[in-house]
Amino acid sequence: MTSSSGREMTSRAVVRGLVQEYGAVRALDDVSFALGEGITALIGANGAGKSTLLTAVAGGRRPTAGSVEVAGHDVYGRRTRRPALRRVALVPQLPRFPSNLTAREVVAYLAWMRGLPSGRAGQAADDALERVGLEARRSSKLGSLSGGMLRRVALAQALAGEVDVLLLDEPSTGLDPHQRRSMVDLLQTLPGTVLISSHVMEDVADLAERIIALHEGLVRFDGTPSALADRAPAGTTEHRRLEAGFLSVCLEGRAA
Numbered sequence: 001m002t003s004s005s006g007r008e009m010t011s012r013a014v015v016r017g018l019v020q021e022y023g024a025v026r027a028l029d030d031v032s033f034a035l036g037e038g039i040t041a042l043i044g045a046n047g048a049g050k051s052t053l054l055t056a057v058a059g060g061r062r063p064t065a066g067s068v069e070v071a072g073h074d075v076y077g078r079r080t081r082r083p084a085l086r087r088v089a090l091v092p093q094l095p096r097f098p099s100n101l102t103a104r105e106v107v108a109y110l111a112w113m114r115g116l117p118s119g120r121a122g123q124a125a126d127d128a129l130e131r132v133g134l135e136a137r138r139s140s141k142l143g144s145l146s147g148g149m150l151r152r153v154a155l156a157q158a159l160a161g162e163v164d165v166l167l168l169d170e171p172s173t174g175l176d177p178h179q180r181r182s183m184v185d186l187l188q189t190l191p192g193t194v195l196i197s198s199h200v201m202e203d204v205a206d207l208a209e210r211i212i213a214l215h216e217g218l219v220r221f222d223g224t225p226s227a228l229a230d231r232a233p234a235g236t237t238e239h240r241r242l243e244a245g246f247l248s249v250c251l252e253g254r255a256a
């Protein structure tokens with residue numbers, strides 16, 4: 001990932017008026033925000049539109065309306081799509097890789113696909129696999145790795161490819177408490193612009209400096225964790241304030 005001098009000054013990803021319809025279902029309804037450097041959590045109940053939004057930002061599905069820019073390139077523009085897609089990576093809940101390739105082969109290949117010269121891709125893969133704690137498994141076939149390890153491989157390919165914008169869909173879902181802790185520790189070290197969708201308020205509290213809350217396709221809150229916690233009803237116990245704040249902005253049914 002490239003570094004940037006000004007978190008406030010530089011927007012690495014800009015989403016404008018995004019609408020996604022699946023037949024009669026409006027999964028995203030005029031969603032707009034800009035992301036600078038740092039970790040933002042995207043929260044919402046099942047079906048709120050989180051995966052749809054991450055997929056749209058990653059260039060995986062042309063939205064019904066609106067636009068997405070990554071590192072200044074229109075993700076869905078004819079000429080700008082290629083450079084945009086080099087700068088963004090989505091780590092899905094269940095990454096799918098060819099099971100007969102090794103972790104190193106896949107990470108190096110995908111880094112090369114993103115534009116890294118082939119002479120540097122192998123070393124970049126080794127460095128990235130070390131960063132995600134998989135150096136001992138770099139020669140393992142992907143078919144032999146656990147789900148949590150495959151998520152780390154997917155993260156490594158994004159790190160090796162030096163993307164500007166990293167999108168993670170529910171990175172701790174399905175992990176045991178020990179794996180979850182080490183995933184959170186790893187995510188805390190990520191530079192650049194990171195957008196993490198999560199149901200797990202503990203992850204959000206540990207990681208995010210900004211929260212975007214989606215409800216029924218609408219942005220119902222965009223601000224700091226402490227501002228969301230302040231929306232909790234008076235008397236809410238301390239450890240439940242974030243979750244209670246989220247529930248109350250959903251119930252209020254209006255943008256913060």
Ligand SMILES: Nc1ncnc2c1ncn2[C@@H]1O[C@H](COP(=O)(O)OP(=O)(O)OP(=O)(O)O)[C@@H](O)[C@H]1O
Pocket residue numbers: 022025026027044045046047048049050051052053
């Ligand atoms: N390919 C699709 N075809 C039709 N409807 C879809 C499709 N993908 C998502 N939807 C619908 O769009 C809405 C948003 O779904 P999405 O998967 O984006 O939500 P989510 O917040 O990621 O949910 P979850 O937390 O359960 O993963 C839901 O009503 C869902 O049923």
